[in-house]
Amino acid sequence: MEDTESIEKGLLLEAASKQGDGFTAFTFPVFCEEVKRISYVAAPMVFVNLSQYFLQVISLMMVGHLGELALSSTAIAVSFCAVTGFSLLYGMSTAMETLCGQAYGAQQYQKLGILIYTAIFCLILACFPLTLLWLCMPKMFIAIGQDPLISQEAGKFTLWLLPALFAYATLQPLVRFFQVQSLIFPLLVSACATICFHIFICWTLVFKFGLGNFGAALSIVLSGLLPNPKLETSVLSVCLSTLSTLYAIPEGLGAAASTRVSNELGARNPNAARIAVWTVMILTAFETAIVSLALLASRNVFGYIFSNEEEVVDYVRIMAPLVCLCLIWNSFEGVLSVFHG
Template sequence: MEESLVQKHEEESEEKRVRWSGFSEEMRRISVIAGPMVAVVSSQYLLQIVATMIVGHLGELYLSSAALAISLAGVSGFSLLMGMASGLETICGQAYGAQQYQKIGLQTYTAIFSLILVCIPLSVLWLNMENILVFMGQDPLISHESGKFTLWLLPALFAFAILQPLVRYYQIQSMILPMLATSFVTLTIHIPLCWALVFKTRLNNVGGALAVSISMWSNVIMLGLYMRYSSACAKTRAPISLDLFKGMWEFFRFAIPSAVMVCLEWWSYELLILLSGLLPNPALETSVLSVCLNTISTLYTIPFGIGAAASTRVANELGAGKPHAARVAVLAAMSLAVIETSVVSATLFACRHFFGYVFSNEKEVIDYVTVMAPLVCISVILDSLQGVQTGIARGCGWQHLGVYVNLGAFYLCGIPVAVILAFVVRVGGKGLWIGIQCGALVQTILLSVITSNINWEKQAIKARKRLFDDELV
């Protein structure tokens, strides 16, 4: 009986062949979603980067405190909320494919309410950030300024809790243009606003944090108004009711492993920067590793966009009971990732003698970055492949496997190898980077094995069964 949930024409062997026409059409669909998503993610990421750059012109103290505050905010708040919101890519993505449109709006409200609740304990943590930094041995003056910056970022935390579910709401319906337009408008307003609050008021560095908060809330309001009043959202717009509490168990069922999967990888790279501070020349090592990390973080927006598109397409097709179409979407997304990473890594390698100047004018730093460039190119390749595979995992709903993969790859392999190479073999920062990339390689291999062995018919049956069982409850 379960097999009847999957459309019969998908079971025919002739239809299971990947035809060029279907493959090229799927490449087009993924590109149409991925391209704007890259711009959306980049513009949202730039809000914090712009604030750091503008605050940096106030002096070294303000730059270091703002950078530390934003880094800790990402580790202790933004990464967790972004990971939890990713659970909607499974729930709502498959519901959209099954044409359960009201469930999409209701689960979006459930996610917003749930993430706001999560923000409450996070707020307590952020309010005590100065004391935490002092306890960790950080400079008291930097800790004080970082604590103030984090305090003024608190409104952004709650805005982010609403923004991320809204982004997933539009993403799973392939409604990218509203996000693209609002993100562009937000960034355009943010730059002069941040400059004015930092230099034309007495707020100084905390003006940058306030600008991020205002800009993020502006984005939330614009997306919320579009959802409320646009006819394009009519079929997925559900009334706010007590039914949103009924979906909390299903949301947390996917949200928690999604968050752990994201945070385990994010935290491993932050740990890399902390370890670099224990090396013989910490200023140089930390600077160079920060340059490398900022480079791959910026470039990661491309595979993240492709992964978001892959997640959307895979979830939609599984929800619709089309396993063959989901498989074609995976092949198309991985092909696009290979093309993208070939171009980007080759370009980065060709510019290895120059791209260090974007971050520093110190010859010692630039020469070290040039030496690290081939390793950074390898990182770009691995990130592109695993970024898309992680999106596929979210579309299928097996985030729990991603948790085991990331835990084993980074914390049982990558970080121990990094510590051995850096502090026992004494390779320095290069050893730290090689070690963490060993973890990334293991992660990519394991995700590839899992992806290549997916039984798409069973995944489609599982998705449809869960959707229709929930509908009967």
């Protein structure tokens, strides 16, 4: 009787392992194999995410050399629009990583088309109330005590960003659609073309056509309450732009992990999904250590990328350790947040 039960248990375990439910030890060879799978998606996605952040960062880099007013007004407008608009749309689009990823893993391809059209429609719909909010931005900033001159300039900049809001609402579902299928080449091509075009058009509009920070907007924090609003906003813009740009690396890792996990769960392979989670966390730890140390080592010079003002560069150097701490926290939080679905 005991032999019969042992045989039955053995058969059940064998059947479970064939279905992907068996337990696989997290050994070094398994880790290396999972690194290859994640890197195939993560490396291109890091570049794609960087190209999107670079659209704003390049604009700030060029506008920053026009003076503190141009840099501070552009920075506060970009920060406001990122928090209330672009980040909101990005967060809404991440639901597709779970839904589309599992549908693709389960080979339910018809659902992919339905999900992407629904996502685009919902995100564009969300753009209309956001547009009204952006139009009221100058009055809101002045009402809470922001510098009036910075508020007015930021408001003008925001008007030029409105078309980008609707474009972003269409872009993000398309990125998720290709990402969950590991179709990275179209994303790489479009990212390379966009960033090359943006550098040229931004330089032309800002310096050749004399449009200043409005040209930078066309090409794509409550700091005004501080004693020196132009200086403080400029310093914060450099720090926040650095953080947002470097955040693209763990964001790409998280996107790759989300694709792997959702695909494996859709294919009923929970053990493979577990291995993917542990692998990406180890990769994030290594990446965060390297990037934060490099940032700390270059704290005396990277401020010059955004501004020629010595005072701005000095304050950026003082803020560098805090930026490194924020980077470490954001990296782990960013990767872990993709597993909420």
